[in-house]
């Protein structure tokens with residue numbers, strides 16, 4: 366099972382603050398049977414350009430790699446790219462995909478989505494160089510009109526759900542129905558720390574883990590530590 370959404374990389378964002386904390390998070394993942402994690406640090410276009418972000422990410426990764434041990438999950442470099450105006454015209458967006466793949470984890474805003482924004486993202490998904498994976502769709506069940514988030518599902522986006530969705534009756538029911546229709550592709554903990562927002566898989570039913578655990582989306586990925 367792979368955790369497709371984590372903030373484990375140290376010092377990159379509001380997730381792990383130190384290498385020690387990152388190692389502890391990786392050990393928590395390993396104890397729950399997780400064999401790979403995508404390091405999806407936040408990318409905010411108004412705070413970073415892509416070059417600066419990738420340099421910072423490599424430096425954080427190098428610090429973690431020095432203390433990594435082989436019994437920890439494999440690590441895949443990625444990013445959680447927050448939607449920004451004009452994203453569709455950003456030519457080198459593919460550099461933020463999960464390393465070795467064309468998968469881009471896109472975070473939609475919590476503020477109300479306009480129809481134009483949704484159209485923009487749908488347009489973006491038609492690009493040949495990237496496939497969009499909508500991050501934690503469950504987060505929008507209550508704060509966006511159903512017609513908007515449902516549209517992203519219906520046009521066939523890849524969808525990532527946070528494991529916390531299984532903690533609440535309503536979101537769990539919605540997710541289980543989506544799963545039956547093949548509309549959920551990735552699970553992630555969206556973990557940010559050890560004591561709060563830790564990597565948490567206990568509420569995910571075994572049958573869901575079995576269903577999504579065998580997905581092949583990362584076959585072409587470059588696992589950064591072998």
Ligand SMILES: [Fe+2]
Nearest residue numbers: 370372445555
């Ligand atoms: Fe996140």
